[in-house]
Amino acid sequence: MQDKILNLLKKKESYVSGEDISSHLNISRQALWKHIQELKDKGYDIEAVPHLGYRLASSPDRLFEFEVWRSLNTKTFGRKIFYYDTLTSTIDMAMDLGVKGAASGTLILAESQTKGRGRLGRDWFSPKYKGLYMSLILRPNMLPTQASILTLLAAVSICTALKSSTGITSQIKWPNDLLVNNKKLCGILTQVIAETDRIDFVIISAGINVNNDKKSLISSATSLKEQKKEEVSRVTLLQEILRELEINYLFLEKKGASQILEKWRQSNATLGRRVKVYCQHKHIEGEALDIDSDGGLLIRKDNGITQKVMSGDVVHCR
Amino acid sequence: MQDKILNLLKKKESYVSGEDISSHLNISRQALWKHIQELKDKGYDIEAVPHLGYRLASSPDRLFEFEVWRSLNTKTFGRKIFYYDTLTSTIDMAMDLGVKGAASGTLILAESQTKGRGRLGRDWFSPKYKGLYMSLILRPNMLPTQASILTLLAAVSICTALKSSTGITSQIKWPNDLLVNNKKLCGILTQVIAETDRIDFVIISAGINVNNDKKSLISSATSLKEQKKEEVSRVTLLQEILRELEINYLFLEKKGASQILEKWRQSNATLGRRVKVYCQHKHIEGEALDIDSDGGLLIRKDNGITQKVMSGDVVHCR
Numbered sequence: 196m197q198d199k200i201l202n203l204l205k206k207k208e209s210y211v212s213g214e215d216i217s218s219h220l221n222i223s224r225q226a227l228w229k230h231i232q233e234l235k236d237k238g239y240d241i242e243a244v245p246h247l248g249y250r251l252a253s254s255p256d257r258l259f260e261f262e263v264w265r266s267l268n269t270k271t272f273g274r275k276i277f278y279y280d281t282l283t284s285t286i287d288m289a290m291d292l293g294v295k296g297a298a299s300g301t302l303i304l305a306e307s308q309t310k311g312r313g314r315l316g317r318d319w320f321s322p323k324y325k326g327l328y329m330s331l332i333l334r335p336n337m338l339p340t341q342a343s344i345l346t347l348l349a350a351v352s353i354c355t356a357l358k359s360s361t362g363i364t365s366q367i368k369w370p371n372d373l374l375v376n377n378k379k380l381c382g383i384l385t386q387v388i389a390e391t392d393r394i395d396f397v398i399i400s401a402g403i404n405v406n407n408d409k410k411s412l413i414s415s416a417t418s419l420k421e422q423k424k425e426e427v428s429r430v431t432l433l434q435e436i437l438r439e440l441e442i443n444y445l446f447l448e449k450k451g452a453s454q455i456l457e458k459w460r461q462s463n464a465t466l467g468r469r470v471k472v473y474c475q476h477k478h479i480e481g482e483a484l485d486i487d488s489d490g491g492l493l494i495r496k497d498n499g500i501t502q503k504v505m506s507g508d509v510v511h512c513r
Numbered sequence: 514m515q516d517k518i519l520n521l522l523k524k525k526e527s528y529v530s531g532e533d534i535s536s537h538l539n540i541s542r543q544a545l546w547k548h549i550q551e552l553k554d555k556g557y558d559i560e561a562v563p564h565l566g567y568r569l570a571s572s573p574d575r576l577f578e579f580e581v582w583r584s585l586n587t588k589t590f591g592r593k594i595f596y597y598d599t600l601t602s603t604i605d606m607a608m609d610l611g612v613k614g615a616a617s618g619t620l621i622l623a624e625s626q627t628k629g630r631g632r633l634g635r636d637w638f639s640p641k642y643k644g645l646y647m648s649l650i651l652r653p654n655m656l657p658t659q660a661s662i663l664t665l666l667a668a669v670s671i672c673t674a675l676k677s678s679t680g681i682t683s684q685i686k687w688p689n690d691l692l693v694n695n696k697k698l699c700g701i702l703t704q705v706i707a708e709t710d711r712i713d714f715v716i717i718s719a720g721i722n723v724n725n726d727k728k729s730l731i732s733s734a735t736s737l738k739e740q741k742k743e744e745v746s747r748v749t750l751l752q753e754i755l756r757e758l759e760i761n762y763l764f765l766e767k768k769g770a771s772q773i774l775e776k777w778r779q780s781n782a783t784l785g786r787r788v789k790v791y792c793q794h795k796h797i798e799g800e801a802l803d804i805d806s807d808g809g810l811l812i813r814k815d816n817g818i819t820q821k822v823m824s825g826d827v828v829h830c831r
Contacts, residue, residue, distance in 0.1 A: 287612060290706075294608045314708060338823065340658055343709040370709070384708060388608075390632060391661040391688070391703050391808075392792075392824025474710075490709075505656065506710025 196220065197230050198261035204241070204251035212248035256324060256406075258304045262430045263437075271300030272331065272441040273433075279303075281323070283310040286386065286400050289330035293388060293396040299334035302437070311402055313382050314371075319402040325418075326407060327429055330400040331440065336448070339389035342397060343490040343505070344452045346371045346385040349399045351458040352439035353381055360435040363422055366464035369483070369492050369509050373403075374464055377511075378417035380404055399440075405429050452488060459486065465509060470494065474507030483509075514538065515548050516579035522559070522569035530566035574642060574724075576622045580748045581755075589618030590649065590759040591751075597621075599641075601628040604704065604718050607648035611706060611714040617652035620755070629720055631700050632689075637720040643736075644725060645747055648718040649758065654766070657707035660715060661808040661823070662770045664689045664703040667717045669776040670757035671699055678753040681740055684782035687801070687810050687827050691721075692782055695829075696735035698722055717758075723747050770806060777804065783827060788812065792825030801827075 199220055203211055217227050231241055231249060238255030254262075260276040267273060275298060282288055282305040289303045305328045311319035321328050335345065350371040357363050357373070357380075365373040365380055373381035381403040388395045404418035406426050412418060419427045447455055460466065463486075470483045472494065481496040491503040517538055521529055535545050549559055549567060556573030572580075578594040585591060593616060600606055600623040607621045623646045629637035639646050653663065668689040675681050675691070675698075683691040683698055691699035699721040706713045722736035724744050730736060737745045765773055778784065781804075788801045790812065799814040809821040 290608070290612045294605055339705065340823075346709050386713070387657065387705070387707050387709065389705050389707075391664050391705065395704070505658075 196222070197234055198264070200227070200230055200234065201239070201251070201254075201261070202265075204249060210242075210244060210247040210250045214248075216249070256426075256429065258306065258327075258429060258433065263302075263304075263433060267434050267437065269300075269437050269441045270445075271298070272444070273300065273302040273437040275301045277301070277303045279305045281305060281307045281309060282328075284308050284312050285328050285330035286312055286384070286398060289332055289398045289400070290386075290388070293332050293398060297332050297396075299332060299396075300441075301332040303330040303332075304328070304433075308402075312384065312400075313402070314384050319382055320413075321402060322407065322411065324406070325411075326405050327401065327403040327433055327436075329433070329436075330398050331437075333397045333399060333444070335394060335397060335444075337394060338392070339387055339394055341489070342385070342387045342389075342394060343370075344447065344455060345397055345399060346383065347459045347486070347490050348443050348447060348455050349383045349385060349401065349440065351455055351462060352443050353383065353401060353403070353436055354462045355458070356432065356435040356439040357381075357419075359439075360432045361419055361423060361427055363419060365462075367459060367462050368511070369463065369465040369486070370490065370506075375417050375422055377464075379415055380417055380419070380422075401436075403432070405432065456486060456488065465492070465511065469512040471510040471512060472504050472507040473510070474504055479504060479507075480512075514540065515552055516582070518545070518548055518552065519557070519569070519572075519579070520583075522567060528560075528562060528565040528568045532566075534567070574744075574747060576624065576645075576747060576751065581620075581622075581751060585752050585755065587618075587755050587759045588763075589616070590762075591618065591620040591755040593619045595619070595621045597623045599623060599625050599627060600646075602626050602630050603646050603648035604630055604702070604716060607650055607716045607718070608704075608706070611650050611716060615650050615714075617650065617714075618759075619650040621648040621650075622646070622751075630702065630718075631720070632702055637700055639720060640725065640729065642724070643729075644723050645719065645721040645751055645754075647751070647754075648716050649755075651715045651717065651762070653712060653715060653762075655712060656710070657705055657712055659807070660703070660705045660707075660712060661688075662765065662773060663715055663717060664701065665777045665804070665808050666761050666765060666773050667701045667703065667719065667758065669773055669780060670761050671701065671719060671721070671754055672780045673776070674750065674753040674757040675699075675737075677757075678750045679737055679741060679745055681737060683780075685777060685780050686829070687781065687783040687804070688808060688824075693735050693740055695782075696733055698735055698737070698740075719754075721750070723750065774804060774806065783810070783829065787830040789828040789830060790822050790825040791828070792822055797822060797825075798830075 240252040242250045285303040285305050307323035308321035308328050311321035313319045350367045365375050371383040384400045386398045406420045407418035409421045465483045471480045481494040484493040491505045495501045558570040560568045603621040603623050625641035626639035626646050629639035631637040668685045683693050689701040702718045704716045724738045725736035727739045783801045789798045799812040802811040809823045813819045
């Protein structure tokens with residue numbers, strides 16, 4: 196109902212009479228008044244003037260479900276949303292919901308995280324209302340060993356969404372960091388919960404620095420605000436990410452991984468470069484040649500031998 | 514403290530005076546009386562006779578932590594136990610505890626399960642006090658793609674423990690059912706919770722029909738009680754399983770998979786037989802030749818071609 200009231204107010208720049216809203220939505224004036232109060236509590240600045248009615252002066256920068264759903268147009272991605280002001284981590288909540296049987300496409304959003312998580316047990320700094328902190332539950336019909344393609348799919352989808360939603364061109368650092376001008380903008384973490392021969396569910400999580408101020412970021416990180424010199428709508432960006440994720444996911448299901456791999460190659464910052472990959476207490480140095488069909492990185496070492504790594508931290512040399 | 518009181522009572526077949534127990538354990542007579550009441554509430558039949566003291570007439574058939582710990586002698590497996598009278602499934606609890614950071618070796622036990630789970634989303638019938646329903650959390654230092662060896666390890670360990678603890682010889686049906694006289698005695702389920710390049714934790718779960726009466730079992734299932742014509746101590750069996758699991762796990766960490774695979778080959782009911790394997794909407798028929806180093810089953814089809822399957826349901830033909 197609050198969604199419908201907002202839609203009516205947003206349609207008109209000026210005042211809408213309470214009577215019009217009430218009769219249109221078939222609710223009492225008293226019920227309308229209560230909903231308006233609740234919207235005000237959520238941060239919507241709604242002016243009420245006697246004899247004129249209500250006017251939406253401004254909307255808060257929040258990821259409320261009904262804001263995300265407005266003209267989202269996905270089939271399943273984000274159709275069910277669990278929204279929180281603060282979580283330890285959207286991943287923890289996604290794990291809990293996934294175990295309890297949450298449907299594929301379920302989205303978990305938090306305005307801030309007290310223990311935001313990155314790859315390999317690292318932290319992700321998650322200040323309130325500044326970034327996008329999201330986890331998406333998927334139940335793909337694939338073997339656990341095939342799941343690493345989903346990491347590449349997520350990187351490709353977010354990269355495309357960043358471009359179409361904000362105009363910012365980002366590059367993918369293998370396997371799944373998004374960089375702008377060699378600084379980290381977005382981290383992606385894919386977790387697989389599986390029996391040895393069957394995926395139960397997958398959690399794709401992303402942390403994106405959106406409206407973080409430059410001074411709050413470490414020197415190796417950047418935000419969309421820093422790049423664009425203006426605030427960016429987190430809702431619009433999130434919607435575009437959900438759409439891109441779903442498009443690529445449905446394509447993967449129907450046609451296989453080749454298009455994802457090709458998009459990844461086009462947007463990556465790693466291939467063709469000299470890299471050091473640190474994995475399991477050792478490192479491999481050489482030229483990053485290509486990614487394999489399962490997402491592994493092929494490195495030609497100085498002795499001419501090509502080696503494949505499935506995991507690790509990449510340092511781009513020079 | 515209740516553990517210590519039980520130890521004193523179990524040492525002596527006859528009465529132990531309250532004064533002796535109190536002074537030995539340095540607690541008041543009143544505190545002792547309270548502990549005795551709590552033990553009685555748990556089902557321990559403790560006789561109290563004036564001027565003689567206390568005598569343990571019988572112990573209940575329960576999987577209390579202190580019963581499992583008595584002379585367990587493992588390093589980490591089962592050193593931390595979460596014990597419940599009823600759970601939906603030990604797996605759900607293990608998932609929750611694993612996400613919250615429970616240590617490797619943490620064991621979850623339930624006397625009954627309302628939604629006991631088998632492989633591929635199936636049920637596991639879990640009547641109260643009749644079976645062993647357990648989940649073990651492990652944090653192995655291996656890649657997610659290597660985790661299937663843990664399924665074989667669990668099957669081999671439980672097979673060995675069944676033999677040494679009860680004398681019953683069971684056979685492993687690929688990948689991980691335990692059969693006695695071609696009837697199912699035990700189901701094992703391995704779940705992996707992983708980032709694409711790092712295992713977060715693994716849950717090894719087993720359901721074993723121990724003291725189930727024949728009439729409560731479906732015709733394709735059996736219990737240890739049916740096979741032995743007598744009740745079996747679930748605690749003793751559980752301890753032996755934990756010891757075997759730990760021995761094989763430490764061996765795997767140090768020496769690799771070859772011994773696990775060899776033990777599996779020795780105890781299996783599948784290799785050398787004609788099998789039908791149903792996987793992903795089709796089936797493969799042929800002779801089960803061997804298992805691969807990653808636990809896959811190699812099948813020689815009638816056209817002479819050998820095919821490997823990583824998952825599926827096996828039907829032993831003839």
